[in-house]
Amino acid sequence: xxxxxxxxxxxxxxxxxxxxxxxxxxxxxxxxxxxxxxxxxxxxxxxxxxxxxxxxxxxxxxxxxxxxxxxxx
Amino acid sequence: xxxxxxxxxxxxxxxxxxxxxxxxxxxxxxxxxxxxxxxxxxxxxxxxxxxxxxxxxxxxxxxxxxxxxxxxxxxxxxxxxxxxxxxxxxxxxxxxxxxxxxxxxxxxxxxxxxxxxxxxxxxxxxxxxxxxxxxxxxxxxxxxxxxxxxxxxxxxxxxxxxxxxxxxxxxxxxxxxxxxxxxxxxxxxxxxxxxxxxxxxxxxxxxxxxxxxxxxxxxxxxxxxxxxxxxxxxxxxxxxxxxxxxxxxxxxxxxxxxxxxxxxxxxxxxxxxxxxxxxxxxxxxxxxxxxxxxxxxxxxxxxxxxxxxxxxxxxxxxxxxxxxxxxxxxxxxxxxxxxxxxxxxxxxxxxxxxxxxxxxxxxxxxxxxxxxxxxxxxxxxxxxxxxxxxxxxxxxxxxxxxxxxxxxxxxxxxxxxxxxxxxxxxxxxxxxxxxxxxxxxxxxxxxxxxxxxxxxxxxxxxxxxxx
Numbered sequence: 001x002x003x004x005x006x007x008x009x010x011x012x013x014x015x016x017x018x019x020x021x022x023x024x025x026x027x028x029x030x031x032x033x034x035x036x037x038x039x040x041x042x043x044x045x046x047x048x049x050x051x052x053x054x055x056x057x058x059x060x061x062x063x064x065x066x067x068x069x070x071x072x073x
Numbered sequence: 074x075x076x077x078x079x080x081x082x083x084x085x086x087x088x089x090x091x092x093x094x095x096x097x098x099x100x101x102x103x104x105x106x107x108x109x110x111x112x113x114x115x116x117x118x119x120x121x122x123x124x125x126x127x128x129x130x131x132x133x134x135x136x137x138x139x140x141x142x143x144x145x146x147x148x149x150x151x152x153x154x155x156x157x158x159x160x161x162x163x164x165x166x167x168x169x170x171x172x173x174x175x176x177x178x179x180x181x182x183x184x185x186x187x188x189x190x191x192x193x194x195x196x197x198x199x200x201x202x203x204x205x206x207x208x209x210x211x212x213x214x215x216x217x218x219x220x221x222x223x224x225x226x227x228x229x230x231x232x233x234x235x236x237x238x239x240x241x242x243x244x245x246x247x248x249x250x251x252x253x254x255x256x257x258x259x260x261x262x263x264x265x266x267x268x269x270x271x272x273x274x275x276x277x278x279x280x281x282x283x284x285x286x287x288x289x290x291x292x293x294x295x296x297x298x299x300x301x302x303x304x305x306x307x308x309x310x311x312x313x314x315x316x317x318x319x320x321x322x323x324x325x326x327x328x329x330x331x332x333x334x335x336x337x338x339x340x341x342x343x344x345x346x347x348x349x350x351x352x353x354x355x356x357x358x359x360x361x362x363x364x365x366x367x368x369x370x371x372x373x374x375x376x377x378x379x380x381x382x383x384x385x386x387x388x389x390x391x392x393x394x395x396x397x398x399x400x401x402x403x404x405x406x407x408x409x410x411x412x413x414x415x416x417x418x419x420x421x422x423x424x425x426x427x428x429x430x431x432x433x434x435x436x437x438x439x440x441x442x443x444x445x446x447x448x449x450x451x452x453x454x455x456x457x458x459x460x461x462x463x464x465x466x467x468x469x470x471x472x473x474x475x476x477x478x479x480x481x482x483x484x485x486x487x488x489x490x491x492x493x494x495x496x497x498x499x500x501x502x503x504x505x506x507x508x509x510x511x512x513x514x515x516x517x518x519x520x521x522x523x524x525x526x527x528x529x530x531x532x533x534x535x536x537x538x539x540x
Contacts, residue, residue, distance in 0.1 A: 026411065026415060029411075033408075037412060037415070041420055041424075045420070045427075048379050048424060048431060049424075051431060053431070053434075057430045059426055060429055
């Protein structure tokens with residue numbers, strides 16, 4: 001599989017999950033569009049995966065513990 | 074006094090301060106324009122006439138007593154209809170939420186009230202700020218945002234009404250929001266100045282959440298200087314929004330930079346532009362070279378757009394989960410409401426976290442790129458597309474050859490401003506954007522003021538009648 005190819009098995013698996021959970025809300029006429037959007041998700045996920053990160057690279061969002069009255073509320 | 078419609082806030086405020094024009098006169102002028110011209114561009118959701126007249130009368134009384142609050146005192150404005158306004162509908166542009174009314178004001182609304190500004194209208198917007206991934210211009214229950222320069226063209230989104238209203242002289246300034254392009258795109262397509270502040274500079278309390286870590290609020294105005302005046306009033310820490318920075322902001326305009334500025338431009342900056350937009354951008358660079366050293370720079374190689382997409386899609390899937398699960402998304406104007414929200418639910422936690430991890434590297438990498446410069450210059454957009462365009466089809470095959478400055482800016486939370494840089498052969502405005510380091514609003518505003526001192530594009534207005 002080339003680097004630009006989308007893994008259709010991956011798309012199938014995620015689409016099956018979405019269809020199973022939300023198929024009643026989506027309706028069959030929009031299934032093709034949902035699948036197309038999921039292809040985009042998989043493609044973008046693949047682009048992210050292609051970048052190797054060191055173990056210590058943390059998410060750039062800092063959780064701050066909360067304590068009432070500590071100036072953070 | 075006639076000819077008030079297209080005057081910058083800076084000029085109007087001086088007229089109000091010196092009592093040559095009353096706030097009531099201003100309010101009447103702009104309310105009349107909002108009520109008569111606003112529908113022509115699908116720019117308004119609610120015109121707040123009674124509130125505006127009450128606030129204007131109060132402003133005149135205060136100014137008459139010598140209690141002048143500052144440059145926004147007595148100045149009418151519009152607020153994107155995703156900002157909570159107590160007792161006034163706040164629809165988020167979505168048909169199922171037409172009756173939504175909050176019992177409190179967003180912090181931005183409160184700050185503008187404290188500054189003496191006069192709320193004249195809630196401005197139309199793309200439904201849910203584009204949270205479903207809209208695929209056509211007709212993505213609001215108020216209809217597609219129409220461009221004052223050509224009503225067969227789109228006004229941009231998602232702050233459609235805010236951009237169109239400023240361009241059409243319906244309000245002196247408006248507040249918009251941007252998650253990914255929603256201030257800069259309508260600003261440039263409508264030929265006005267639009268400022269996206271640093272993430273956390275302006276409180277989002279009371280604003281519809283689309284993507285918590287990407288959402289920003291900012292002004293659209295006739296000039297860069299006006300954007301600074303408005304930002305000065307709305308910026309600042311807010312205990313109701315823990316993401317606001319503790320750094321204080323004070324606008325340092327309207328003067329021009331004393332020495333030569335240092336600007337950078339990304340390699341192949343105009344690769345995505347059509348001929349007119351590229352020519353206008355190149356002319357803008359030439360103009361800027363009169364007051365700045367302009368250096369071409371490479372950008373670090375990261376999947377900027379993929380990371381931005383994953384973060385926005387995952388966060389909006391969560392933010393709008395209840396709305397979707399209640400079946401309301403099927404009532405939206407754009408067909409994407411039927412399928413758009415579900416793909417975001419197929420994002421893996423590891424993908425979202427990978428995007429957040431990359432985000433830190435990107436933020437640091439871009440700061441290193443921008444550190445030696447006052448701002449980075451890039452095209453903001455081409456000309457406005459036709460109002461009946463199918464975005465999905467129009468994007469196919471375009472490739473995205475240019476640098477993803479928009480994605481970089483929103484992903485790293487950086488401030489940027491767009492100002493008009495010319496017109497196409499069809500008479501549609503195009504714009505440049507100036508991107509700065511985090512908390513560097515004054516640098517990008519100074520660069521934009523310098524550019525606007527060299528050009529007169531911002532002094533052109535669409536021919537829709539003046540009052």
